[in-house]
Structures are given as structure tokens and as C-alpha cells.
Amino acid sequence: MSDGVIETVNLASPSPRAEPRPFPTLPPHPPGLRIGLFGGSFNPPHAGHLAVSLIALRRLGLDNVWWLVSPGNPLKDRDELEPLAARLAEARRLARDPRIKVSAIEAALGSPFSFDTVSYLKRRCPGVHFVWIMGADNLSSFHRWKRWRDFLMLTPIAVVDRPGSTLKAMASRAGRALAPYRISESAARLLPCAKPPAFVFLHGPRSPASSTALRAARQR
Numbered sequence: 001m002s003d004g005v006i007e008t009v010n011l012a013s014p015s016p017r018a019e020p021r022p023f024p025t026l027p028p029h030p031p032g033l034r035i036g037l038f039g040g041s042f043n044p045p046h047a048g049h050l051a052v053s054l055i056a057l058r059r060l061g062l063d064n065v066w067w068l069v070s071p072g073n074p075l076k077d078r079d080e081l082e083p084l085a086a087r088l089a090e091a092r093r094l095a096r097d098p099r100i101k102v103s104a105i106e107a108a109l110g111s112p113f114s115f116d117t118v119s120y121l122k123r124r125c126p127g128v129h130f131v132w133i134m135g136a137d138n139l140s141s142f143h144r145w146k147r148w149r150d151f152l153m154l155t156p157i158a159v160v161d162r163p164g165s166t167l168k169a170m171a172s173r174a175g176r177a178l179a180p181y182r183i184s185e186s187a188a189r190l191l192p193c194a195k196p197p198a199f200v201f202l203h204g205p206r207s208p209a210s211s212t213a214l215r216a217a218r219q220r
């Protein structure tokens, strides 16, 4: 991470007895920390990412939000994907709040799958309360993720509303699977310590920003 939280990547000479290579060095994190994991392509990052992070920090009572900049969403075409280094640099410029940390840990782990990332982080940081954060549009396609049902058992999930996705998200396969485990918004602060499956749908000021729109504007 930009401030050393997760950044040292040892690809060249991994210790033979540690994690399978490649592996990132992740310093110990104090048990009890409340950390939101916000995975994304960030291609490019935008005001919507920042808005989601600030809503999650405040409403879930988080200490930090980590932007997990993906090496490449396994469900998306990579034709238009900017290099990871460029997306990381832009994300760091945009994420001005010191509570937001930008990370390339997925590239270091060598997997684009969120199940693998969260499993790894939970193993490496026992006692830290992780919450997965995603926009409502992502919930609609969540049933196509690797081991999505197991993912629901791994970590609590916060879904943040997004224009055009409010109703579709809850009607989706994953939305229906999560419905019995929904925590009310007024109790959102309980989510990080809740036993999964658990989720909250956060409404709030919605941001219309999208990377697709920004890419289109940059091409004009």
C-alpha cells in the first residue's frame, strides 16, 4: 500500500517456507481493526469510488478502506484495461483521505479472484474485522464470481446503492440469497463484527460517476 500497509512484493526470492510464491509482505494489523475491502478495476478511478468509500467509512464505522486495484476482473474484457501501475497511480492521487489505502495485493498474490484475496487476508490478519464493499451493480452479477456462495460465508458485505441498480441488485440471485441475512441500515455499524453471512444495503447520496463514461470522455 502507499503507506507501507501492503506493498512489499517479493516476487524474485520468496522464502521457501512461507506462503506459496508469489506473496506480498503484510505487516501485522492489530486485532479489532475494522477494514473495508473495496475491490475494483479502477479503470480509471473516479468520484464514485471516493463517495462509496466515504459512505462506508462513516456508516460502517470503519478505520480504513483498502482499494484493491484488480489485475483484471475475470468477467471483463481486458482490451480497454490500462496498465496496473497507471491505475494505481491515479487511484493514489484521487484517494486523498488518509484512511483510504490503495493496494496492488491481488497482483502480488497472483489471483484476480476475490475469494482468494479475502481468504488470504483473513489468514494473515486474525482478529481484523473485514467487510467487503461493492456497488449495487456488482451484486447483480455476483452469482458469476468464483465460489460466490462460499464468499458469502467468508465476510460480511456492504452494498452501496448506485443509480440504475437499486432494484435489480436485490432481485438478482445473490441479492435473493443474501436477503435473509440483511441488517437494517440503522444498525450498519454492527456489520463489521457480524458473523457472515451478513449484509447491509447502504442508501445515500448516489454518484452517477462511472469509469465507462470517463473512458468515453477521454477518447473524444
Ligand SMILES: Nc1ncnc2c1ncn2[C@@H]1O[C@H](COP(=O)(O)OP(=O)(O)OP(=O)(O)O)[C@@H](O)[C@H]1O
Binding pocket: 039, 040, 041, 042, 043, 048, 049, 052, 133, 134, 135, 136, 137, 138, 160, 161, 162, 163, 206, 207, 208, 209, 210, 211, 212, 213
Ligand atoms: N458511482 C458508483 N456508485 C456506487 N458504486 C460504484 C460506483 N462506481 C463504481 N462503483 C463500485 O465500485 C467497484 C469498482 O467499480 P469499477 O472500478 O469497475 O468502476 P465502474 O465505474 O463500475 O467501471 P466500469 O464503468 O468500467 O464498469 C464496484 O463494486 C462498483 O459497483
Ligand SMILES: O=C(O)c1ccc[n+]([C@@H]2O[C@H](COP(=O)([O-])O)[C@@H](O)[C@H]2O)c1
Binding pocket: 038, 039, 040, 041, 042, 068, 070, 072, 073, 074, 075, 076, 112, 113, 114, 115, 138, 144, 145, 146
Ligand atoms: O472473484 C471473482 O470471480 C470476481 C468476478 C468479478 C469481479 N470480481 C471483483 O469485483 C470487483 C469489482 O470489479 P469491477 O471490474 O467491476 O471493478 C473487483 O475486485 C473484481 O476483482 C471478482
